[in-house]
Amino acid sequence: MNLLKEFETRDVLAPLKDTHEIDLVSQEVRPTFNLAAYINRSATLQEMVRLGVDISKWEKRKGISSYILKLDLECDMKQHLMFLRDQGVKPEDLGRWLTINPLIFREKIEDLDARINYLKAVKFTSDEIARLISRNPHWLLFSTVRIDNRLGFFQRSCDLSRDEVRVVAVKEPRLITHNLHHIKRTSIAVTEEMGFDKNEMKSLMLSTPKLWIAHGPSLLRKFDYLHNEMGLSHSVLVKFPKILQSREFRIKQRHQYLKTLGRAQYDPQKPNYVSPASLVEGSDLKFCSDIAKSTVHDYNLFLKTL
Amino acid sequence: MHVSQTLKIFRRIKEAKPTASLVLTTHLRQRQLPHWTSYFVKYSDVTSDQRGLSHFNWKVDGANYHILRTGCWPYMKYHCTKRPYEDLSVDDKFFRVLKIANLGIPCLAYGCGASFLISCQEDIYTPEGTVTIYFLYEEDRDMTMNHLRKVLIGNLSRDLNLLKTRPATPMVAIEGSVTENLVVKVKENYADHPLVLGPRYQPKDIKLAWAHQLDKNISGVCILGVNSGTKGTHKVRESQLIRSYMVSGQFGRTTDTLFNDGKVIGKSTYKHVTRGRLMRTLMTIQAGHQRSALHFLGLDPQSQEAYEALSADGLVRPGEKSPPLIYALKIVDFNLPDFTLEVSCINENAVYLQHLVHDLALRLKTTAVCTQMRCIRYGPWTLQHSLCGILEPEALGV
Numbered sequence: 001m002n003l004l005k006e007f008e009t010r011d012v013l014a015p016l017k018d019t020h021e022i023d024l025v026s027q028e029v030r031p032t033f034n035l036a037a038y039i040n041r042s043a044t045l046q047e048m049v050r051l052g053v054d055i056s057k058w059e060k061r062k063g064i065s066s067y068i069l070k071l072d073l074e075c076d077m078k079q080h081l082m083f084l085r086d087q088g089v090k091p092e093d094l095g096r097w098l099t100i101n102p103l104i105f106r107e108k109i110e111d112l113d114a115r116i117n118y119l120k121a122v123k124f125t126s127d128e129i130a131r132l133i134s135r136n137p138h139w140l141l142f143s144t145v146r147i148d149n150r151l152g153f154f155q156r157s158c159d160l161s162r163d164e165v166r167v168v169a170v171k172e173p174r175l176i177t178h179n180l181h182h183i184k185r186t187s188i189a190v191t192e193e194m195g196f197d198k199n200e201m202k203s204l205m206l207s208t209p210k211l212w213i214a215h216g217p218s219l220l221r222k223f224d225y226l227h228n229e230m231g232l233s234h235s236v237l238v239k240f241p242k243i244l245q246s247r248e249f250r251i252k253q254r255h256q257y258l259k260t261l262g263r264a265q266y267d268p269q270k271p272n273y274v275s276p277a278s279l280v281e282g283s284d285l286k287f288c289s290d291i292a293k294s295t296v297h298d299y300n301l302f303l304k305t306l
Numbered sequence: 307m308h309v310s311q312t313l314k315i316f317r318r319i320k321e322a323k324p325t326a327s328l329v330l331t332t333h334l335r336q337r338q339l340p341h342w343t344s345y346f347v348k349y350s351d352v353t354s355d356q357r358g359l360s361h362f363n364w365k366v367d368g369a370n371y372h373i374l375r376t377g378c379w380p381y382m383k384y385h386c387t388k389r390p391y392e393d394l395s396v397d398d399k400f401f402r403v404l405k406i407a408n409l410g411i412p413c414l415a416y417g418c419g420a421s422f423l424i425s426c427q428e429d430i431y432t433p434e435g436t437v438t439i440y441f442l443y444e445e446d447r448d449m450t451m452n453h454l455r456k457v458l459i460g461n462l463s464r465d466l467n468l469l470k471t472r473p474a475t476p477m478v479a480i481e482g483s484v485t486e487n488l489v490v491k492v493k494e495n496y497a498d499h500p501l502v503l504g505p506r507y508q509p510k511d512i513k514l515a516w517a518h519q520l521d522k523n524i525s526g527v528c529i530l531g532v533n534s535g536t537k538g539t540h541k542v543r544e545s546q547l548i549r550s551y552m553v554s555g556q557f558g559r560t561t562d563t564l565f566n567d568g569k570v571i572g573k574s575t576y577k578h579v580t581r582g583r584l585m586r587t588l589m590t591i592q593a594g595h596q597r598s599a600l601h602f603l604g605l606d607p608q609s610q611e612a613y614e615a616l617s618a619d620g621l622v623r624p625g626e627k628s629p630p631l632i633y634a635l636k637i638v639d640f641n642l643p644d645f646t647l648e649v650s651c652i653n654e655n656a657v658y659l660q661h662l663v664h665d666l667a668l669r670l671k672t673t674a675v676c677t678q679m680r681c682i683r684y685g686p687w688t689l690q691h692s693l694c695g696i697l698e699p700e701a702l703g704v
Binding site for chain 2: 019020022023034035036037039040045046049052053054055056304305306
């Protein structure tokens with residue numbers, strides 16, 4: 001700073017005392033719209049790119065750019081990266097992980113250790129912890145108290161045992177840290193609007209916890225079509241929960257096609273039974289040859305008449 | 307803002323032009339050897355190495371194509387059909403003689419016409435650079451146009467990014483001290499890395515426009531233009547082409563929205579409706595529209611021009627903006643209480659078609675509701691031209 005001040009006050013035409021001073025003069029850093037302008041000067045950001053972090057996603061989030069530029073690789077980041085590696089986040093996955101959650105560098109290592117210890121205390125195995133953390137990068141931002149409350153909430157609301165809560169959490173790690181209001185809303189939709197009973201809801205939660213983080217209105221529309229249009233009973237849907245996860249237009253197109261062919265027969269007691277699971281599985285090619293027993297050309301022609 | 311500006315500059319950098327034959331081969335491969343394809347390529351984008359050839363055989367990965375090639379400035383048109391090898395030298399000579407005899411004027415006219423009709427394009431990635439080719443069609447399924455736009459642009463940019471994209475340009479850096487010696491180095495440029503700048507193709511780089519806004523209740527043909535094709539859609543819209551719809555309805559009830567999904571607000575009997583009565587009513591409606599077509603001609607009905615316009619072949623189309631006009635009404639299917647009509651019209655919209663079904667039923671002393679509307683033709687484009695979601699196994703070589 002002093003040097004810069006001296007440069008400003010000194011006579012421009014006077015000869016330099018030390019020619020090395022010229023090396024210190026460089027283009028000034030100007031305000032910019034994105035991190036790309038700084039990256040060739042910042043070794044930290046370059047290291048992040050080498051790890052596979054998508055910096056263009058960081059700069060879209062408010063406040064992340066200015067926060068990340070102030071960090072230093074050695075003192076602010078190294079420990080966290082080591083910690084993540086030790087907890088089982090795979091090196092090739094680290095880029096994606098940090099793209100989603102750059103705020104991890106704000107947490108203290110002692111806090112992170114305490115959070116891992118809590119998970120060990122509630123009997124998650126180390127493999128399971130690795131899965132929870134790597135599949136849900138936001139997990140580590142939640143304090144032990146909050147995680148404890150949330151695990152308790154799921155145990156109470158769906159009447160699960162401790163083991164079952166663990167199974168659900170490992171199956172869909174994003175569920176536990178998801179917006180609780182949304183979870184409650186989906187639970188109401190499943191029991192009240194769709195009419196599943198308590199036991200059926202529990203088995204849905206155990207088999208496909210992902211339904212609880214799906215888009216609510218679209219889930220309801222899918223159920224309405226499956227139950228009222230295709231005539232699948234609640235017990236069948238509980239048996240084949242995958243069908244509730246598939247996309248709405250896929251179910252509609254395939255069911256209507258089978259209907260025109262006269263093959264929409266979902267009753268296992270009768271001949272020509274089509275399993276609801278196989279309806280949504282596989283590519284359209286496979287669907288046409290195995291389930292509909294027709295050609296893709298005919299299917300395409302049919303789609304154009306919808 | 308900064309990013310897209312940089313991208314645009316980079317894209318402007320000219321590369322060596324690939325040959326026309328390379329574009330042909332790459333296009334057929336990229337489309338996974340279709341039965342039939344036809345495209346235009348700009349003269350300015352390629353080096354023409356098939357000049358003088360009009361009809362010839364072309365082998366790609368074991369499949370043989372008959373290619374009809376014609377130069378129609380500013381484009382070259384390629385029409386390819388998958389057929390076994392035949393000797394085409396006589397055909398080739400015949401076409402060449404024909405072209406010379408006509409002094410190439412029809413070819414030029416075709417080129418100018420094609421510039422108006424082109425509404426879709428595709429990039430062909432050859433080892434020597436990207437060439438854009440142009441198509442005439444696109445499709446739609448039951449969704450709103452904005453949703454369709456988002457889906458298409460998202461898919462286009464996602465798939466373009468999966469292809470081999472432009473590598474990062476290196477950076478020139480001067481290192482060392484002024485007092486000793488300075489070294490000029492070419493270094494890896496992180497500022498141009500896809501992880502820093504974002505993907506090479508971004509949704510905001512792709513322009514998409516449609517010739518006619520289809521309502522969410524209408525499915526079927528929908529003409530879309532991508533990037534420079536958006537000019538084409540504008541031309542299509544201006545030229546006031548006739549659209550045909552399959553409109554299905556059901557007698558016996560009416561709803562508050564006049565469409566199938568509304569609340570039922572009235573019921574009535576419909577046993578008295580016969581095919582003949584329905585036909586007669588349709589004729590009345592059609593005749594009324596034909597009379598009113600004269601008013602929207604934009605000419606004095608007593609004048610010579612109006613007489614000539616009416617006596618000339620073809621349809622009388624409105625000169626400027628007009629209310630919806632129906633040119634043809636046909637019964638496709640009549641099976642009480644359901645019926646399907648084919649409606650050819652201009653300047654219509656979904657609400658108008660729904661009202662048409664409603665009014666038709668009132669004239670027949672009953673009520674009806676529209677159950678399905680499908681655009682089956684837009685000017686020269688029909689459902690056959692529309693793109694399909696799934697490739698057929700023959701095309702995949704299965």
